[in-house]
Amino acid sequence: MNERMRQLLPNDRMKIYQSEPFFEDTDTVLTLLYQPLISIKGVAVFQALWKESSYQKTQTSISHHQMMNMLNITLDEFFEARKKLEAIGLLHTYKEEGTYRTLYYILQKPFSVKGFFEDPMLSVLLEHHIGRDAYYRIRKRLMYSMSLPSNVKSVTHAFDDVFTMIHPNEAKQEPVQVEEKTLTIDTNLPLEWLHKMLTQQNIKAKWILTQSNIDFIEKMTKIYDVDFLELEKALLWAVTEDQVLDRKEFQDMCKDIFYKKHGSVPPRLYVKGEQNQTQPEQNTSSHQQEQPQSKEEKLIQHFETITHRELLEDLSSSGRASMKEIDMLTNMMEEHGLSQPVMNVLVDYVLKRNHNKLAKNYLETIAAHWSREGIATAKEAMQIAKREHHMYETWKKKKSYNQKKKQGSNEVLPKWFEEERKNKQKQPSATKQPNQEDLEKEKKELEAFFKNYSKSNH
Structure with missing residues (x-):
């Protein structure tokens, strides 16, 4: 709140401008793709500023108090939403001090659906926020492509087939030699060190360190908290035999580095200074x-x-x-x-x-x-x-024991033994009852029989 009171008060005026016309699918992109990253309040503030810019006349302004009433939020909530919009690249803010303070809000054009999914940082963060299944479900629903029959061929005329810059009657002139300009790349990566490191590994650095690849590498290192020493390992791992940067391999390696340092919770957008109660105490x-x-x-x-x-x-x-x-x-x-x-x-x-x-x-x-x-x-x-x-x-030993016990109980007795047992049962009960010695003798004979029988089977 102290920061907000120093920078923004309810009576401060605002003037809103739109940098350029937005894409037709802006509402869809804001609701389904940006909202998980900047919250519903962030999207609501952007849409309110966008609609206000359409009706606000030049040289006119409104107070922040009016915007608060329209959105039914506090000034602190507006300020936090504004910071998220600025950080994600949807808003540029300028301040003018005078009789009263005026804030100039320049709305930046959100990505189209295609542009959002092609941006490595935003697409990766969206996947981590909503989950892999939901991410691919939304992508499949929004990223539709036209398909043509397989037997068609292109008959489109190229520019050079139709137009020429030189009149046919004019003599041919020597082509003008255009001096190649060195491309200046704006990045925080140590390009000289990366160039030297790749060259030492017999890798053509200019094939790897292109403008597109450098932008991708910088965003991945920022998302997955990869330092320069870890970057070397990830980069060398992701370079193929054809000396091409495999972006998926590089991202997977950066992901491994992140999990090794921070645990299993994937990288997400957190506001600096907020206490994260759900952060697991790992390591x-x-x-x-x-x-x-x-x-x-x-x-x-x-x-x-x-x-x-x-x-x-x-x-x-x-x-x-x-x-x-x-x-x-x-x-x-x-x-x-x-x-x-x-x-x-x-x-x-x-x-x-x-x-x-x-x-x-x-x-x-x-x-x-x-x-x-x-x-x-x-x-x-x-x-x-x-x-x-x-x-x-324990279960395996018990199972083995039960199987052996079951096999023993299912042994087939010889036919003559069964007949003898039945004949003894048919004898009248009046006969003399066997004494203890006879019972012991019969028991030993049975034990000897089973012992000899099991040996013969094995």
């Missing part, structure tokens, strides 16, 4: 046990300081991990909200139990169970894995 065990002593403590620290990508790379003889498996594990970790250390324990546990195979259904079942159990650290994951393994071994 605390690594600080508490700086110098592990036992074998188990060392293993826990190992699981807390690597990613599942690095774990699979260490187990591979080639030193490379399957991208299909990495994507599957990353998606599973995000869907079930498992931390990186817990995911590492899960991968290690399944590989040992399943003959070094990562079966998706098996992984999914355990991941869902551990998520419901609230497993948050590598130590907890190892404990539940040991407990489940012990239960499995």
Whole structure:
């Protein structure tokens, strides 16, 4: 509030301008794509300013108090929404001091649907905010494309086929040599260091460090909190054999770096200065046990300081991990909200139990169970894995014992033994009752028979 009182008061005037005409799908883009990032109040403030700019006459202004009444919000809420609009690139604000203070609000054109999904920063942030399934559902609904029959061919005339800049009667002139200008790229990345690093690896830096790639790299490093040393590793990983930057590989590597440092919660937009109550307290065990002593403590620290990508790379003889498996594990970790250390324990546990195979259904079942159990650290994951393994071994032994017992009870007795037993049962009850010695003798004979019979079968 103190910041707002210094910069904005209810009686301050506002003049609103639109930088250029907006796209036809602006309302759809604001509601479905921008709103998850800047909140419904941010979109409401932008739309109110947009409508006001359409009717506001030149040299006229309104007070912020009037805008507050139209939106039914406080000035603090308006100020916070304004800051989000400025940060996301939808609003430029200028201040003029005079008899009274005037704020000039210049509305910037929002992206079209196509432009929004092509922007690497906004599209990635939207996916993290609303989830992968909802993201692709909205994208499929909004990004429609026209399809032509497969047997058609283009007969469109090119510009050079129709027009020429030189009159046919004029003699041919020597082409004018245009001096190439050095492209100045506005970026915070250390381009000279990146150029030198790529050259040392026998990679053609000019193929990688294009204007488009540099813009993409800078946005990914900002989203996933990648420093310059980590950037080197991610960049070298993502360069293909044809010396082309694979953007998906680069983003996945940046994502691994983020999860390793900050846990399983994907990067989102948070307002600076706000207390985030839902931020999980992960990586605390690594600080508490700086110098592990036992074998188990060392293993826990190992699981807390690597990613599942690095774990699979260490187990591979080639030193490379399957991208299909990495994507599957990353998606599973995000869907079930498992931390990186817990995911590492899960991968290690399944590989040992399943003959070094990562079966998706098996992984999914355990991941869902551990998520419901609230497993948050590598130590907890190892404990539940040991407990489940012990239960499995106990069940397996019991099952084996029951099977053997069942096989023994189903042994077929010889026909002559059955006939003798029936004849004894038919004898009259008046006969002399067998004494204890006779019973013991008969019992021993039966035991000897079964013992000899089982030996003959084996």
